[in-house]
Amino acid sequence: MTTKPKKQWLAIAAVLIVTLVLGAFIVSGKKSSSGGDEHGHQEAEAGEAHKDDDKHAEAEKPAKGPHGGKLLKSGDYAVEVTIFETGVEPQFRLYTYLGGKPIDPAQSQIQLSLLRLGQPPQAFTFRKEKDYLLGDAVVEEPHSFEVKVAATYAGKTHELGYEQVEARIAMSDDQLKSAGVELGVAGPAKIGTTLRLLGEVKYNSDRTVQMVPRLAGLVEQVLVSAGDTVRKGQVMAILSSQVLADQRAELLAAQQRLSLARTTYEREKKLWEEKITAEQDMLSARSAMQEAAIAAQSAQSKSASLGGDAASGGLTRYELRSPIDGVVTEKRISLGEAVKEDSAVFTVSDLSSVWVEAPVSSQDLGGLAVGQPTQVRANAFEATATSKVTYISALVGEQTRSAMVRTTLPNPKGLWRPGLPVTVEVLLEEKEVPVAVSAQAVQDLRDWKVVFGRYGESLEARPLELGRSDGRMVEVKGGLKAGDRYAATNSFVVKAELGKAGASHDH
Structure with missing residues (x-):
C-alpha cells in the first residue's frame, strides 16, 4: 500500500517537470518571435526614415517657380529668382510670394550675392519694376555660380x-597630364602687330654670276653639271677658240719684239758710253724698247682678260673658270657646241644666303620700314627663320x-631653295599688354x-574680350x-570632354 502511492507521486512529479520545461521553451520562443517582429518593425521604420531623407534631399533642390525660375522657400515666404x-542683357528678376500667392515685391528688402570660382563675390541690389524686383547689374556668362539671398520681410x-x-568639368591633374593639357598663367606679354605677306625664295643677286665666255669658240669639254658645287677658280668648261689663238700669237710676238728692243737698247747704250756712237x-x-714694252703689256692684259694662259695648253685652249664659290644652278652648254662670246653658258649662285621677296599693297606701305624684324x-614643310627687312622698292x-x-x-644648310613659296610676317610694332594668354x-x-580656367580640380569656361594678337x-x-x-595647350580636349558631359545653359 505504501510503495504504490510513492511511485504515483514520482510519476506525477516527472510529468510536472516536463510540463514546466516545455512551457519555458514555448515562452522563450514567443519572446524571440516577438523580438524579431520588433526588429523588423525597426527596419521598416528605418526604411521609411531613409525614404523621408531622400524626399528631403529632393526638396532641397529649388522647385520651378511660376516664371520658370528657382523658387526658394523659407516657411510660407518664398522668392523666385529668374x-x-x-x-536685353541677362538680368536678375525676383518675384516674392507668401503662402504660395504673389505679394508686392516692394515689401521685401533683398540683397543677392553671386559667387563664382576664382572671383570675389558680386553684390546685387534691387528696385521694384512692375511686379518684380530688377537687379542693378548684368549677369555675366557663364551662368555658373552660387547664389546667396538675404530677404527681409515683415x-x-x-x-x-x-x-x-554651367560650362564646368572636373579633371584631375593626372587626367590633364595624360591628355597632354598643360596649364599656363595669364599675365603681361609683348604682343606685336604684324603684316602677313606671301612671298618666294629667290637667288641673292649680289652673289649670283651669269658666266659668259667673252669670246667665241667650240666646246671641247664640259666638266660640271647643274647642281654641282664649285670653288672659285675651278675649271668648268674648256673651249677651243681661234680668237684666243690670235691673241696669244700677238702676245708672243709682242714679247719677242720687246726682247729684241731691249737687246738693241743695251748694245746702243754700251756703244754710247764708249763714245763709239x-x-x-x-x-x-x-724709245723703241719702251714702245715694245707698252705693246707687250697691252697684249698681256688683253690675253689675261680673256683667260689666256698659253702655258695651260695650246694656243686655242680656253678654260672657263668659276669666279666665285657656289652652286651651278643653270647649265646651258654642251659638248661640241659653238658658243658666242656673249652667251650665258652657266649660272653660279652662292646659296649660303638667299633673298625672300614678297609683294606688298600700296595701302600697307606706310607701316613698313627697312630694319623691321x-x-x-x-609653306611646303615645317621651317621658320628670322631676319630683317633689307629693301623696299621705291616704285609701285x-x-x-x-x-x-x-x-x-x-x-x-641649303634648306631655303629658290622658288620655294613662303609666308613672311613683318613685325610693324610691339606693345606690352597687362594680361595675355596663349593663342592656342x-x-x-x-x-x-x-x-578654360583652372580652379581646384575643375576647369570652367571663361568668356573673354580679346584684343590684339600676334x-x-x-x-x-x-x-x-x-x-x-x-588650359594653355590641347584645350580642345577640355572642350570635347565638356561636350561629352552635356553641359547645359541653366537659368
Missing part, C-alpha cells in the same frame, strides 16, 4: 540660396599697285571666345585676370 535675357530675414553649374742712237733705241615660314607697279619688300636669309588656348564655345599670344581685355591659371 535670369531674364530676352531682348521684420524677419530669410537666408536662401542655390548653386548652378752718238747719243741720239742710244735714245732712239731706248621678319619671320619667314615655309602700275598694273599691280604693289611694291616689293625683301629680306635676306642665311642659308648654311582660345576656343569657340557657343558664341563666345573662351579659355598668332602666339592674344591680349585679354576682360574675362580673366593676371595670375589666373588656364
Whole structure:
C-alpha cells in the first residue's frame, strides 16, 4: 500500500517537470518571435526614415517657380529668382510670394550675392519694376555660380540660396597630364602687330654670276653639271677658240719684239758710253724698247682678260673658270657646241644666303620700314627663320599697285631653295599688354571666345574680350585676370570632354 502511492507521486512529479520545461521553451520562443517582429518593425521604420531623407534631399533642390525660375522657400515666404535675357542683357528678376500667392515685391528688402570660382563675390541690389524686383547689374556668362539671398520681410530675414553649374568639368591633374593639357598663367606679354605677306625664295643677286665666255669658240669639254658645287677658280668648261689663238700669237710676238728692243737698247747704250756712237742712237733705241714694252703689256692684259694662259695648253685652249664659290644652278652648254662670246653658258649662285621677296599693297606701305624684324615660314614643310627687312622698292607697279619688300636669309644648310613659296610676317610694332594668354588656348564655345580656367580640380569656361594678337599670344581685355591659371595647350580636349558631359545653359 505504501510503495504504490510513492511511485504515483514520482510519476506525477516527472510529468510536472516536463510540463514546466516545455512551457519555458514555448515562452522563450514567443519572446524571440516577438523580438524579431520588433526588429523588423525597426527596419521598416528605418526604411521609411531613409525614404523621408531622400524626399528631403529632393526638396532641397529649388522647385520651378511660376516664371520658370528657382523658387526658394523659407516657411510660407518664398522668392523666385529668374535670369531674364530676352531682348536685353541677362538680368536678375525676383518675384516674392507668401503662402504660395504673389505679394508686392516692394515689401521685401533683398540683397543677392553671386559667387563664382576664382572671383570675389558680386553684390546685387534691387528696385521694384512692375511686379518684380530688377537687379542693378548684368549677369555675366557663364551662368555658373552660387547664389546667396538675404530677404527681409515683415521684420524677419530669410537666408536662401542655390548653386548652378554651367560650362564646368572636373579633371584631375593626372587626367590633364595624360591628355597632354598643360596649364599656363595669364599675365603681361609683348604682343606685336604684324603684316602677313606671301612671298618666294629667290637667288641673292649680289652673289649670283651669269658666266659668259667673252669670246667665241667650240666646246671641247664640259666638266660640271647643274647642281654641282664649285670653288672659285675651278675649271668648268674648256673651249677651243681661234680668237684666243690670235691673241696669244700677238702676245708672243709682242714679247719677242720687246726682247729684241731691249737687246738693241743695251748694245746702243754700251756703244754710247764708249763714245763709239752718238747719243741720239742710244735714245732712239731706248724709245723703241719702251714702245715694245707698252705693246707687250697691252697684249698681256688683253690675253689675261680673256683667260689666256698659253702655258695651260695650246694656243686655242680656253678654260672657263668659276669666279666665285657656289652652286651651278643653270647649265646651258654642251659638248661640241659653238658658243658666242656673249652667251650665258652657266649660272653660279652662292646659296649660303638667299633673298625672300614678297609683294606688298600700296595701302600697307606706310607701316613698313627697312630694319623691321621678319619671320619667314615655309609653306611646303615645317621651317621658320628670322631676319630683317633689307629693301623696299621705291616704285609701285602700275598694273599691280604693289611694291616689293625683301629680306635676306642665311642659308648654311641649303634648306631655303629658290622658288620655294613662303609666308613672311613683318613685325610693324610691339606693345606690352597687362594680361595675355596663349593663342592656342582660345576656343569657340557657343558664341563666345573662351579659355578654360583652372580652379581646384575643375576647369570652367571663361568668356573673354580679346584684343590684339600676334598668332602666339592674344591680349585679354576682360574675362580673366593676371595670375589666373588656364588650359594653355590641347584645350580642345577640355572642350570635347565638356561636350561629352552635356553641359547645359541653366537659368
